[in-house]
Amino acid sequence: MKRLTTSWPILVMAFLGICTIALGAPKPNILFILADDLGYGDLGCYGCPDIRTPHLDRLAQEGVRFTQFYANGSVCSPTRAAFMSGRYQQRLGLEDAVTYQEFGRGLPEDGETLADALKAAGYNTGLIGKWHLGYDLERRPLQQGFDHFFGFLGGNHHYFQHMDRIGVPDLWLGNEAIARQGYTTDLLTEDAKAFLAKPREQPFFLYLAHAAPHFPWQGPTDENKLVEPKKPSWQEGDRQTYIAMVERLDHGIGQVLAKLDELGLRENTLVVFSSDNGGHTYSRNAPMRDFKGTIWEGGVRVPCIARWPGVIPAGTTSAQMGITMDWTATFRRLAGLGPDAQHEDGVDVMPFLTQKAPSQTRTLxxxxxxxxxxxxxxxxxxxxxxxxxxxxxxxxxxxxxxxxxxxxxxxxxxxxxxxxxxxxxxxxxxxxxxxxxxxxx
CATH class of the missing domain: 3.30.1120.10 (Arylsulfatase, C-terminal domain)
Structure with missing residues (x-):
């Protein structure tokens, strides 16, 4: 069973971090937005000719856009496990996706996650969207360090009926199954805005893990489209539907960013956007080869954008090689937590982004x-x-x-x-x- 109290190593590191932060700048808020199966070339700022993504394009103009950033895995669960642990997913035994209603597998029940560490360092932690790291109670978000969870546990679900691919209802608030009407992307956006607006004295870490544009391919006006569990219709679609999904995703992200501005949180919030792996059937991975589920560039190279006004120079492009688990190390440092040499495979990328350190040759x-x-x-x-x-x-x-x-x-x-x-x-x-x-x- 997962421990109910935070381990001493994390408490000690958190205390030291708090002392350090107290002497300098306040800890930043952290908003990490993860798309699902978005192609490397599916944003305007990455050269996409047929999808309008003005809000993400603006985010890139206001921060840094990576050109050689990678997902830890070429499918969903592995990348998410690496982000939560800061380690290669193979160390956790999560080299492929957790399947539908597969109990007994996922994040370790007694492990320490990024959410655990940030919570111990004084952060209010929230996960909104896709989990895909275990169905067992002790593997769920609230038991893995999050104060708030609204979303779904499985790999993907119906955007209107909120069930998984085998027909099991899969929409949760905390540990309680709930029913809610609406398009998944919009529901996640609204919950994210509500999370940001909550009165709090401590900084926040919000992990906004969107379902889009993962199949089933359903745009915001496709409520009456027949998409049945266990049927081929679950993966039937076209590029136009995919475009509608990505554009609604961008629209929702724009609303979340606007909420940050409205609340006066822009200046002290690091916003990071990326994808969990390369694109699928109707995506555009150009100029990369192949797609999700492969170790070719199209399976693992992903878009990545970071913005922190006044800290990360605006309108920059970085060729620094990076990988999902680097954000784990980076967020820990920003929270005042030191290196975890025994349990950390990623590196802090802030010195590269702030141009305080030269580019580094990496081996991934x-x-x-x-x-x-x-x-x-x-x-x-x-x-x-x-x-x-x-x-x-x-x-x-x-x-x-x-x-x-x-x-x-x-x-x-x-x-x-x-x-x-x-x-x-x-x-x-x-x-x-x-x-x-x-x-x-």
Whole structure:
């Protein structure tokens, strides 16, 4: 059973952080917005020609836009687990998605999450939207460090009937199942605005995890569209429907940002926007290759925008390589919590964003394994170090790309750099050995 009190290490680190913050600037509010299955090229500020995203485009103009930012996984649960833990998801045994109504799997019941740490550091914590990290009571948001939860536990759900893909109702307020009418994106927006407006003396951490634009593909006017559980209609759609979903997502985010302004919270709030993995069927991942569920760039490279007026220079673009779990480390530092060397794989990106530190060469890893034999998964692993990316599949296929010259991964250079291939291969082996040592049985 998950502990009911915060562990001593976090209390001590929180105390030290509070002392540090007290001597300097106040702790910032943190708003982390995560889209679901949004393609790298599906925003205007990322070159999209047919989707209007004025609010996210403006966010990029007011802050920094990343060009080489990655999701921890190419599907939902792994990336979310990495964000909550600050570690490679493989260390938690969450290499693929938690399936519908799958009990006994998800975040560790007795683990420490980012929400736990920020709550101990004095933050009011909220999750609005998609959880997808476990159905068991001890794995749910309120038991994992959040003060407020409104949303759904499963991987996706009907945008109007609020049931999951197998027909089970899935809409929650705290630990209580509820019924509420409306389009999911709009409901999440309204709850986010209400959360921001709550009187509080402490800073807040709001994790706004949107359902959109994950299937079922239903725009805000598609209430009467026939979408049935366990039926092909659950994944039937078209680009126009997808566009309507993304544009409504942008509209809702615009309302949330406007609420920050209305409440006078803009100047002391770090806003981060990203996606949990690459886009799916009707998305635009250009100029990346492939899509969600693969370790090609289209499966793991995602849009990412950050804004903090007066701290992050406005209108900037960053080629610094980053990954979802970096935000975990970053948010901890902003809360006054020091490095967690034993349980942290990400890095604090604020020195790069504030231009107080030069860009850093990173080495990042991905892996896909097939836990469910009936599901078709291309088992493989990859490592990206600077401009170089090595992909190795279980079938024996190997690829080496220079992403600076070939971001679309079209020219396999595996025969041209044998020493580099060997070096990257050894790093993959060492990484797998390291995560195996910490993965639960």
């Amino acid at each position: 890893f991905w892996r896909l394994t097939n836990r469910r034999p009936k599901k078709q998964v291309e088992e493989g692993r990859s490592v990206c170090q600077g401009p170089w990316k090595l992909i190795e599949y279980a079938t024996g296929e190997r690829y080496l790309f220079n992403l600076t010259d070939d971001v679309g991964e079209q020219q396999n250079l595996i025969q041209h750099h044998p020493d580099l291939v060997q070096e990257l291969h050894q790093k993959l082996d060492a990484w797998e050995k390291d995560i195996a040592a910490s993965t639960p049985n």
